[in-house]
Amino acid sequence: MGAPHQNRTGPVGVALVGTGVISGAYLENLTRFPDINVVALTDLLPEVAAAKAEEFGIDLSGAPELAFEHPDVEIIINLTIPAAHLEVSSRALAAGKHVWTEKPLAMNSVDASTLVDAAAAAGLRLGCAPDTVLGAGIQTARRVIERGDIGVPQTGLTLFQTPGPESWHPAPEFLFQPGAGPLFDMGPYYLTTLVEVFGPAAGVLALSRKARATRVIGSGPKAGTEFEVGVPTHVGLQTDFVEGGASQSIFSFESPRVRAGFVEVTGTEATLSIPDPNNFDGELRICRTGEDEWKSIPLVGPSDGRGMGVLDMARSIRAGAPHRATGERARHVTELMEAAIRSADKKAYVPLTSTAPRSELLPDGWDPVAATL
Known part of the structure; x- marks a missing residue:
């Protein structure tokens, strides 16, 4: 290049x-x-x-x-x-x-x-x-999947549900405008992880809602200030993938109970619980068919942030x-999120036109704090 x-x-x-x-x-x-x-x-x-x-x-x-x-x-x-x-x-x-x-x-x-x-x-x-996705959590998860530990990946499930960031962020208005909201703000973490596991998405079917027209800033110098909400604050989507497999995802700023960082991938032989995709490490667990207990898998690789x-x-x-x-992968995820909004508006399945390959795994020994140049 x-x-x-x-x-x-x-x-x-x-x-x-x-x-x-x-x-x-x-x-x-x-x-x-x-x-x-x-x-x-x-x-x-x-x-x-x-x-x-x-x-x-x-x-x-x-x-x-x-x-x-x-x-x-x-x-x-x-x-x-x-x-x-x-x-x-x-x-x-x-x-x-x-x-x-x-x-x-x-x-x-x-x-x-x-x-x-x-x-x-x-x-x-x-x-x-x-x-x-370059952190030890998702890199190790990909290695586990790619060496066949869960069999053939079939389905994915992700959850991101919170009350919304206006309670703690001192200037949260932009997080409730086009280009943000729970889907565009948090979706890239979860959807990029799914694309790295399943490959490019083929299309999406989604529903959305906006429960409140305004929100109130809860902290900082603008605490008490009311502002308008310009995007859906709850989006649920089902995605299918070109190479097979499907996923269900929820992205919400409407839940009093926080349920975030949830990613599971189920294959023909096991379910893998993947660490929070908004972090670089965490707990990786596997539950195999016929077993009742989760087993932890040690992470391998850097988690420098x-x-x-x-x-x-x-x-x-x-x-x-x-x-x-790459920009190509980010474009693909952007189209996926954009298609989800269109799908929710139309209440219909929306196919995607872009694609993006999985990224190459980091090599063994890749060390962010080593001087290599």
């Missing part, structure tokens, strides 16, 4: 665009990965970027233009709100930078395809969260090899 920066050596320079809540989780890891050099932090509010830069010991901060124009920046990490993902990622690609973006890749599959096509035309990398996808991209750039959390 040809691209600018392809002849460089040493740690890969990155810059963040957007220094909100999630940026801290990225920076905790990126600043300790030897193969990553965090060059700059940027935000539409430069003072916010400056505060975050001081917290993590980053020398440069400022407005987003700094990230797009700095010659040492090879990867732009787009941590803006979903509605800005297309614009920011497009600007980064136009500036000759590789892009890693938080999920979703874009607000819809058309915009997602625009980004995928632009990156391909420029010979640049496009990657997208979630990178939790958010930023592993950026690191995999950085090392892949230097090696001239494909990275794992």
Whole structure:
């Protein structure tokens, strides 16, 4: 894959665009990965970027233009709100930078395809969260499935049910607008896991509802503020997959009882309980046909947290090899979520047109804190 920066050596320079809540989780890891050099932090509010830069010991901060124009920046990490993902990622690609973006890749599959096509035309990398599928939890689960421990995978079941984030998030409004809601905010973790297990989705049948027209912020400086809800806050979907198998999923901000992180895959010989796909580790358990008890399976591999996808991209750039959390996979998951909303509106099955291969498993011994470049 040809691209600018392809002849460089040493740690890969990155810059963040957007220094909100999630940026801290990225920076905790990126600043300790030897193969990553965090060059700059940027935000539409430069003072916010400056505060975050001081917290993590980053020398440069400022407005987003700094990230797009700095010659040492090879990867732009787009941590803006979903509605800005297309614009920011497009600007980064136009500036000759590789892009890693938080999920979703874009607000819809058309915009997602625009980004995928632009990156391909420029010979640049496009990657997208979630990178939790690179953690030991899901990597070990995939190894268990792929070596045949559960037989042939048949069905999947996922649950994400909470009261909603407005009680704890200081600025939750964007999480209830197009590009978010329980499906677009949390769906990528669960649906990406299912795509990694079953392969590309063929189509979806869904139902949805919005129980309340408004919500009230429960914490922070805007506590007590009422805001409008612009998306369904409960979505149930059934997905079938090109290679066989089917899954049922619920994504809800309507449940007083929290039931999250639930992923089970049942095969012809056993059921596998997979760790929370919003995390990088957890408990992996198997219950075989004819047995009553779950048995734990030790996890193998790193669980260093958010930023592993950026690191995999950085090392892949230097090696001239494909990275794992691709824009193509994110586009496929975006289309799946978009199709679920259309299905719920039409009360009909909606087929998908895109596809995406499973990512290659991380090699044994892959170590995020090793200096390899």
